[in-house]
Amino acid sequence: MNQASQATLARARDANLDWRELATRYRVLLVSAFLLAFPLVMPFTALAINILIYGLYALGFNLLFGYLGLLSFGHAALLGAGAYFCGIAIVHFGMPWFAAIAIGVLGGVITAAAIGALATRTRGIYFAMVTLALSQCVYYLFYQAVDWTGGENGLRGINVREIGIFGISFDFINPMTRYYVVAGFVILALIVLSRILASPFGAVIEAVRENEERARASGYNVTLVRLITFILSGAFCGLAGALYALQLSTVPIEIMHYETSGLAVMMCLLGGMGTFFGPFVGAAVFLMLENLVSLWTVHWQLIVGAVFMICVLFFPRGIWGTLTMRGKS
Amino acid sequence: MSAGEIILRTDGVGKSFGKFTALKAVSAEFRRGAITAIIGPNGAGKSTYFNLLCGAFRPSTGRVEFEGRDVTGLPQHRFAHMGVAKSFQITNVFPQLSTHENIRVAAQARVARFDIWRPRARLTELGDEADAILERVGLWDRRERVAGALAHGEQRALEIGMALASRPRLLLLDEPTAGMSPEETRVMMELIVKLAEERTVILVEHKMKLVMGISDRLLVLHHGELLAEGTPDDIRRNETVKRVYLGQREH
Numbered sequence: 166m167n168q169a170s171q172a173t174l175a176r177a178r179d180a181n182l183d184w185r186e187l188a189t190r191y192r193v194l195l196v197s198a199f200l201l202a203f204p205l206v207m208p209f210t211a212l213a214i215n216i217l218i219y220g221l222y223a224l225g226f227n228l229l230f231g232y233l234g235l236l237s238f239g240h241a242a243l244l245g246a247g248a249y250f251c252g253i254a255i256v257h258f259g260m261p262w263f264a265a266i267a268i269g270v271l272g273g274v275i276t277a278a279a280i281g282a283l284a285t286r287t288r289g290i291y292f293a294m295v296t297l298a299l300s301q302c303v304y305y306l307f308y309q310a311v312d313w314t315g316g317e318n319g320l321r322g323i324n325v326r327e328i329g330i331f332g333i334s335f336d337f338i339n340p341m342t343r344y345y346v347v348a349g350f351v352i353l354a355l356i357v358l359s360r361i362l363a364s365p366f367g368a369v370i371e372a373v374r375e376n377e378e379r380a381r382a383s384g385y386n387v388t389l390v391r392l393i394t395f396i397l398s399g400a401f402c403g404l405a406g407a408l409y410a411l412q413l414s415t416v417p418i419e420i421m422h423y424e425t426s427g428l429a430v431m432m433c434l435l436g437g438m439g440t441f442f443g444p445f446v447g448a449a450v451f452l453m454l455e456n457l458v459s460l461w462t463v464h465w466q467l468i469v470g471a472v473f474m475i476c477v478l479f480f481p482r483g484i485w486g487t488l489t490m491r492g493k494s
Numbered sequence: 495m496s497a498g499e500i501i502l503r504t505d506g507v508g509k510s511f512g513k514f515t516a517l518k519a520v521s522a523e524f525r526r527g528a529i530t531a532i533i534g535p536n537g538a539g540k541s542t543y544f545n546l547l548c549g550a551f552r553p554s555t556g557r558v559e560f561e562g563r564d565v566t567g568l569p570q571h572r573f574a575h576m577g578v579a580k581s582f583q584i585t586n587v588f589p590q591l592s593t594h595e596n597i598r599v600a601a602q603a604r605v606a607r608f609d610i611w612r613p614r615a616r617l618t619e620l621g622d623e624a625d626a627i628l629e630r631v632g633l634w635d636r637r638e639r640v641a642g643a644l645a646h647g648e649q650r651a652l653e654i655g656m657a658l659a660s661r662p663r664l665l666l667l668d669e670p671t672a673g674m675s676p677e678e679t680r681v682m683m684e685l686i687v688k689l690a691e692e693r694t695v696i697l698v699e700h701k702m703k704l705v706m707g708i709s710d711r712l713l714v715l716h717h718g719e720l721l722a723e724g725t726p727d728d729i730r731r732n733e734t735v736k737r738v739y740l741g742q743r744e745h
Contacts (some may be wrong), residue, residue, distance in 0.1 A: 365606035365614045372599045375588035382548075382582070384574030384603035384660055393608065 185489065192441050193359045197352045201345075210340035212456055216449045217347050218409050219432060221354055223444030225273075225401025226429035228358065231439030232367075233394045234374035238293045239280060239300030240429045243399045245421035246276035247406020249307055252320045252416045257313065262325050262337075266350070266407045273403015274396055276303060281395035285388055288377075297423060304421040319417040323410050337411075347408050354401055359441070361397065370394055435476050437483025446485040500562075501526040501664055501694050502547065507556035508718075509542050516542040517718045519556060526663075529686070529695045531705035534715035535738060540698045541583060541668060543715060547696065548580040548666045549573035560664070574603060579662035581653040583669045583698075589642030593633055593652055596641050597624040601659035624659065631655040631685065647678035654685065665689060667697040671704065683708060702739060706730070714738070 188195060200217070207213040226240045250272025254265040280303070284295040307314045314320050328337045328346065335342050361367055372380045373390050381387050410416050419425070428451070436447025454472060458465035480487045506519040517539040524530050534540050545551040546558060549570040557566040560576060588596050601620045606612075614620075628634045631651045636644060641652060650670060657665055670686065671679040686695060687708050699705045705712070706726045714722040714735050722732045729735055 360613070361610050363613050363615070364610045365602055365612065365617065366608055366610040368595070368599045368602060368614055369607065371591065372588055375590055376586060378582070379586045379588060379656070381570045382550075382574060382580055382586075383600040383656065384571050385607060386569070386571045389608075393610075397610070 188489075189441075193352070193355050196355055196442055196445075200348045200351060203348075204341065204344045208456075210344050212452060214340070214344050214347050214412055216445065216452050217344070217351050218405050218412060219428070219452060220445035220448035221351050221408070222402055222405035223429050223432040223436065223448050224354065224358065225398045225405060227433050227438060227440075227444045228361075228370075228401065229394055229398040230430070230433055231437075231443070232362070232374065233370050233391065235285075235288070235391060235395075236293050236430070237284075237296040237395075237398075238423065238426050238430070239284075239296030239298075239303075240398075240402055241421050241423060241425035242280060242300035242303035243273045243276050243402035244406040244409070244425060244429075245307065245416075246272040246303065247403030248410040248416040248420055249314055249320060249406075250403070251407035252323045252410040253313055255323050255325065255410075256320060262328050262411065266404065266411075269407025269410065270400050270403040273399040273401070273406060275399075277396045277399020277402075278392075281392045281399070285391035285395060297426070300421070300423065300426060304418075304423075307421060308418055314416070314418070317418055319415050320410075321415045323414045323416070325411055325414075343412065347412065350404060350408060354404060358401070362441075366390075366393070431473060433483075435473060435483055437486025437489075440483065440486045440489065443483050443485035447483065450484060499526050500524065501560070502696070503559040504543075504546070505557045505559065507543075507546050507553040507558060509539075509546060509551055510554045515718060517546070517715075520715070520720045521556075522713055522720060522723065524664075524694065524696055525711070526694050527690075528710040529690045529697070529708055530711045530713065531709040532696065532698045532713045532715060533700070533702050533705060534721070536700070537717075538715040539718040540700075540715050542718075544580075544666065544668050544696075544698045548578060550580075574660050574662075577661070577663040578666065579657035579660045579664070580666040581650070581657050581668060581670060583672060585646065585649045585653060587641040587644075587649055587652055587656070589640070591641055592637070593639050593641050593644065594621075594624050594628060594637045596652055597627050597655050597659050600656040601627075604660060627655045627658050630658070632681070647674050647682070650674065650678075650682065651685070654682075654689070658689070662693060664694045664696065667695065669698055669700060671699070671701075679704070 204210050204213040222244050229235050229237055247269040251265045251269030254260040254268040260268065280296060280299045283299060284292055287295050308316055325337050327334050337343055369385055369390055373385065373387055377387050432447035432451050433444055435450050436445065437443030451469065454469045455465055458468045476483065482490055500523045502524040504520055504522050506521050507517065508515065508519045509517045520543060532540050532543060542551065546553050549568055552567045557564055559565065560578060598620050601623050602617065606617060628637055631654055633648060633651055633655065636648060641649065644652060671682050674682060689695060697705065709726055712724065712726060712729045713720060714729060716738050721738065722729060722735050
């Protein structure tokens with residue numbers, strides 16, 4: 166090995182460490198700082214909380230879609246399972262809030278394992294169709310289990326008024342408190358995601374996305390890699406669902422509707438698939454458009470649809486992807 | 495582990511795709527430490543046979559034995575774990591990843607397949623190993639380049655590098671010089687001979703002349719059957735082989 170050339174190369178690399186690489190290195194810190202200040206610039210806090218929750222949902226979806234390259238049309242089942250599991254834990258079992266959130270994550274994981282075990286054997290359009298079909302099965306399962314889920318009326322009575330953190334009691338009715346509790350979980354999720362992406366398995370995820378056949382020949386069990394990533398994605402979506410249930414105090418059955426699955430695709434594409442912060446940008450743009458445009462027209466979806474098309478046609482990297490890739494050769 | 499013993503054996507392996515039989519019951523033995531070339535005209539079943547050897551296809555009939563163990567129908571990733579690596583006929587790399595990362599991730603398959611928590615930057619020995627392999631296959635100065643942007647010959651060399659990263663005892667190469675210029679072909683042939691000093695090599699080649707000089711043994715396939723087997727001299731003298739190869743011009 167040429168030691169001299171190696172050292173020169175290493176020095177050249179350090180000198181080229183530009184703001185983008187620095188931003189990537191400290192991405193969790195930067196995003197956390199932004200999230201802490203975020204509600205101060207928003208018109209109302211409930212919107213900021215929704216952006217966090219949907220952003221987290223889109224982040225879970227992005228791990229599968231953006232990083233592994235599998236398009237799922239069934240993520241509503243994962244979000245919904247998280248919300249229902251968390252809600253049921255509180256309403257039917259009277260569990261404390263943090264245990265209910267853990268149950269919600271578990272709900273996402275179990276549902277992802279069940280759907281993933283069947284769906285990860287397929288790919289491309291078949292994967293999309295199988296996940297859609299299976300998520301519809303999950304939808305009807307929860308729809309029919311009226312005693313547990315409230316059926317079409319939704320699961321009501323998830324009332325968490327106060328939460329205790331390290332012995333201190335916080336008023337969960339206060340929107341700001343709510344925001345920062347949710348933000349705490351989102352930051353935790355970001356730390357976990359960042360670690361996964363930087364881990365050896367993160368490299369495997371990228372390799373499978375790049376070339377499945379080559380990954381298999383190198384010794385990776387591609388089906389298992391897909392299943393594990395699907396389950397990890399389910400954990401993030403389950404957490405988002407649990408927070409959703411706490412935020413709304415109820416779980417409407419519409420959360421499992423396939424439109425919710427489409428929402429994840431849309432937010433992810435808007436913000437930038439395969440980017441760390443893109444899902445949150447996508448969720449923010451979508452929900453802000455929905456909230457602001459619906460103030461002056463009931464046809465807000467027309468505007469959102471137009472923005473979405475412009476993004477897909479002219480900014481295939483999405484909003485965040487385009488911003489961060491600017492000037493990069 | 496001595497040279498000369500049988501490393502890989504196929505016992506009547508065949509493969510059909512629907513009604514079409516691509517390969518009919520081929521039985522052959524491959525010796526450890528040797529370079530064995532599988533040759534034959536177009537459509538002879540070379541690639542099908544190759545894919546059975548490396549585990550990409552499951553044989554319709556017969557069995558495959560690696561180091562005395564029945565490996566018939568094992569999933570492909572298990573072949574890599576056992577010490578069988580392959581390069582593809584059509585260049586097959588991770589196009590958006592850097593040349594270095596291509597090899598690093600291939601090497602990582604030996605040590606950390608499902609580790610989701612430790613930072614991979616800490617697996618420094620894999621990075622060093624990738625560097626050593628890059629040097630070996632002559633791609634050191636392409637280290638940071640995105641693999642998809644490499645020249646054709648360089649991508650083929652990268653593929654060999656990725657196969658080496660799994661530290662195989664058996665290296666399978668499917669037409670390693672396909673689409674290469676004469677100069678690139680010469681470099682590749684030299685590399686193959688060098689690699690064969692430390693491991694067993696089986697390669698599929700369409701151009702008979704190319705492998706005559708470097709192979710210890712040759713298998714000739716024709717119409718999905720084993721037509722002849724032997725040293726380059728045996729094959730050169732074989733009348734049936736001559737007829738098959740003269741009957742259709744080399745491309």
